[in-house]
Amino acid sequence: MTAGEEPSAHERHEQYSGLVTRLSALSVDAVLLLIASVAVGFGVPALWASVEGSAPGWLKDGAEIVAALLPFLYFWLSWCVTGQTLGGVLFGIAVLRPDGSRVGAPRAALRAFFGLLFAPIWLAGMVTTVLDPRRRAAHDIVMGTAVRRL
Incomplete structure (x- = not known):
């Protein structure tokens, strides 16, 4: 393509991530979040208990709350700061606005909240990636x- 030439429909289509790449990145994120949530939710109180004999209730409760919030915080901060989760970095993809700009904190928060709250519906909605020109x-x-x- 030379300067000033419009990209072809195929070239525009290839700028966007497809279903397999998106699900692969999401799988990496899910594994990382599982490990991190278990480490925070169970590991922190267990570490305390190994030193002191037993973990106080406030520490157990706090660790569980942080572990529960971790997926939301991970996706929200990743999408609003860089557009990329660690899975996205690994697969070279980013969540952006259609014009290529950053998503922004409110939109990233809504995307993370509803994606986690309605995960099965969210995943079923991935089918439209094969029909939409921007995937x-x-x-x-x-x-x-x-x-x-990217």
Whole structure:
């Protein structure tokens, strides 16, 4: 393509991440979050108990709350700061606005909240990536986002 030439439909389509890449990145994120949540929720009180004999209730409760909030915080901060989770970094994709700009904190928070709250519906909505020219899932269309290759 020369300067000033419009990209072809195929080239525009290839700028966006497809279903397999998105699910692969999400799988990496899920494994990382499982490990981190278990380490925080159970590991911190267990470590305390190994030193002191037993973990206080406030520490157990606090660790459980942090472990429960961890997935939301992970996705929200990743998407609003860089657009990329660690899975996204590994697979070279980022959640952005359709124009290529950053998602922003409110939109990233809504995307993370509803994605975690309605995970089965969120995953089912990924089917639209094979139909949409920008490979957007149903939640991307609703949230005004796109997952682009970097």
